[in-house]
Every structure is written in C-alpha cells, then in structure tokens.
Amino acid sequence: MVDKAGDMKVVASDNEVRTNSENDSGHCSLSxxxxxxxxxxxxxxxxxxxxLLDRYSCAWNTNMKFDFEDGEDIFxxxxxxxxxxxxxxxxxxxxxxxxxxxxxxxxxxxEEWNKGEEDQRLSCSMAIDLYCLGRDMQMYRLxxxxxxxxxxxxxxxxxxxxxxxxxxxxxxxxxxxLLDFCVDIHYKWHNKSSQLWPAIEACxxxxxxxxxxxxxxxxxxxxxxxxxxxxxxxxxPTGQNxxxxxxxxxxxxxxxxxxxxxxxxxxxHNLARKFRYHCPCQDPAEAKEYVIE
Numbered sequence: 001m002v003d004k005a006g007d008m009k010v011v012a013s014d015n016e017v018r019t020n021s022e023n024d025s026g027h028c029s030l031s032x033x034x035x036x037x038x039x040x041x042x043x044x045x046x047x048x049x050x051x052l053l054d055r056y057s058c059a060w061n062t063n064m065k066f067d068f069e070d071g072e073d074i075f076x077x078x079x080x081x082x083x084x085x086x087x088x089x090x091x092x093x094x095x096x097x098x099x100x101x102x103x104x105x106x107x108x109x110x111e112e113w114n115k116g117e118e119d120q121r122l123s124c125s126m127a128i129d130l131y132c133l134g135r136d137m138q139m140y141r142l143x144x145x146x147x148x149x150x151x152x153x154x155x156x157x158x159x160x161x162x163x164x165x166x167x168x169x170x171x172x173x174x175x176x177x178l179l180d181f182c183v184d185i186h187y188k189w190h191n192k193s194s195q196l197w198p199a200i201e202a203c204x205x206x207x208x209x210x211x212x213x214x215x216x217x218x219x220x221x222x223x224x225x226x227x228x229x230x231x232x233x234x235x236x237p238t239g240q241n242x243x244x245x246x247x248x249x250x251x252x253x254x255x256x257x258x259x260x261x262x263x264x265x266x267x268x269h270n271l272a273r274k275f276r277y278h279c280p281c282q283d284p285a286e287a288k289e290y291v292i293e
Contacts, residue, residue: 042083052093060137080136084109085129092130092142098149099126116162124153124161128168131178144267144279147178148290151263155292160186163216170217177266183223184261185292200228263290 035050053060063080081089084107091099104113104122113125127146134142154161161169161182169182187200199212209221263281281290 039086041081041086044083046086046090048090048093056093056141057137057139060139062138063136081129081133085126085133088126088130089133098123098130098146112164116164117159118153118162118165119157120153124150124165125168128165128178132172135174135176140268147181147266148263148281151181151266151290154185158189160189166220167217170220181266183220183227187224187227188261188292200224203228261292
C-alpha cells in the first residue's frame with residue numbers, strides 16, 4: 001500500500017514463473033523459472049524479475065524499510081521514486097535501454113518535465129530521475145547509462161542544460177557527478193546572450209548573485225561562482241559559503257581550466273565493473289566519441 005507520505009511498497013514474493021532467456025540468435029525462449037518482485041508505487045503495480053535486480057545490484061533493497069512478513073510475502077516501504085519513473089526503470093531493466101521520448105509521452109509525467117529548450121525534454125528528465133533511482137538502489141550501471149545519455153544529448157545539441165533541468169538536478173540531496181556535469185557544461189557553453197552571463201562575468205563575491213538567487217538553485221550558483229573564481233586565479237573568493245571543494249574544483253585550481261569534458265570523469269567504472277559492465281568510454285577506440293571539445 002502507499003501511505004500519505006508517498007511510500008513505495010514492495011512485495012517480494014517466492015512465486016516462481018517461467019521467464020524468457022536469450023538464445024544465441026537473440027530471440028527469447030521459455031526455459032528458466034525465476035522469482036518475481038512485485039512493486040506497488042503510487043497505487044500502481046509493477047513486476048520485475050529478481051535475478052535482474054540481483055544482477056545489477058547486490059543491495060537494491062538497501063533503502064527499503066522492512067514492514068512485516070506474511071507467509072511467503074515480505075513487505076517493504078521506501079521513499080525513492082514515483083510511478084512514472086518506476087515505469088521507466090522497469091523498461092530499462094527488462095529491455096536494457098532507456099525509454100524513448102514517445103514512450104514517456106504515454107506516462108503520467110509531471111508538467112515540469114516538458115519545459116525547457118532541449119530536443120528531448122522528457123527523455124532528459126527521465127534520465128535524471130533514473131540516475132537518482134540508480135543511486136538509491138546502488139545500480140551503478142543505470143547511473144552510468146543515464147549519465148552517458150545526458151552527456152551525449154547535450155554534446156549533440158551543443159547547449160547547456162535549461163533552467164528546468166538545472167532545478168531538476170539540484171533537487172538531488174547528495175553530491176554526485178551529475179551535479180558536476182551540470183555546472184561544467186553550463187560554464188563551458190554559457191554565452192553572452194544568456195541571462196546568467198552578466199552576473200558570472202561581473203561577480204567578485206557571492207553577494208553579486210543576489211538577484212539570480214531567486215531563480216536558480218543556490219548550490220548551482222555557488223558552484224558556478226566557485227568555478228569562475230578558480231578559473232580567474234582566485235582560489236579564495238570573498239563571501240563564499242564554508243563548503244569543501246569538489247573534485248572538479250580541485251582539478252580546475254591545480255591544473256588550470258580544462259578545454260574538454262570527458263564522460264569518463266562522470267562515471268564510476270570501478271563499482272560498475274563489479275557487475276561485469278564495461279563502459280564504451282573506457283575503450284581507446286571509442287573514447288574520442290565521449291568527449292566534448
């Protein structure tokens with residue numbers, strides 16, 4: 001069941017069903033019995049093969065609160081996502097691809113997802129929320145694949161993230177490489193026609209962003225401010241909040257501004273490798289494709 005706080009209930013059932021397994025031709029055949037995990041999210045129900053959950057994470061239920069056990073059924077509650085995002089997750093884990101823009105249009109997505117200047121606004125929003133879900137379920141392959149989608153999307157469209165996507169990303173409670181990417185690409189591709197540019201160009205203290213604080217997330221502005229100060233050889237900007245510098249900030253201050261963004265800098269390959277996932281951005285023959293000059 002779903003409580004007033006928006007719990008997601010999970011029913012882990014010992015029921016076994018015959019499921020599909022791929023043969024050499026790539027087609028599926030019925031051959032293996034598998035346990036199912038049945039999810040209830042916002043009064044909607046989803047079924048996921050347990051072997052797939054275990055394949056991509058050994059701790060996918062870490063953030064699930066145990067409620068009670070009823071015979072062969074175990075009940076959990078978690079606070080990690082909504083039904084329209086979980087539909088995208090189910091599609092990804094069963095098909096090994098992120099849901100398309102047309103498919104997401106059939107979901108009951110929030111109105112904010114369809115705002116912004118991106119060509120694929122819904123796909124970008126879904127990727128952001130699936131990235132968060134991958135973090136909460138410790139599915140590093142999902143995090144890497146959604147990061148790769150966003151990296152390639154903005155590389156191909158040659159634009160920074162729109163305000164709607166920035167707000168969406170900075171609603172995340174934890175520091176992640178996705179936040180670094182949002183700041184990096186915005187600072188790399190902002191231009192003098194953007195509304196934020198005059199404030200960035202003129203800022204000498206955190207207080208210079210007073211007007212922008214009502215529009216942009218404060219953490220985003222602070223990272224932009226810090227990046228600007230680092231690139232202008234001012235490692236101790238005045239009026240800054242007492243925060244620790246990020247890995248990206250350290251790289252900028254010690255090595256100077258980077259002329260290229262590399263997808264590999266926003267991936268955690270070590271953790272993903274434990275689950276037999278090899279990212280193409282690690283392949284020397286393909287790595288050049290995953291760079292934003």
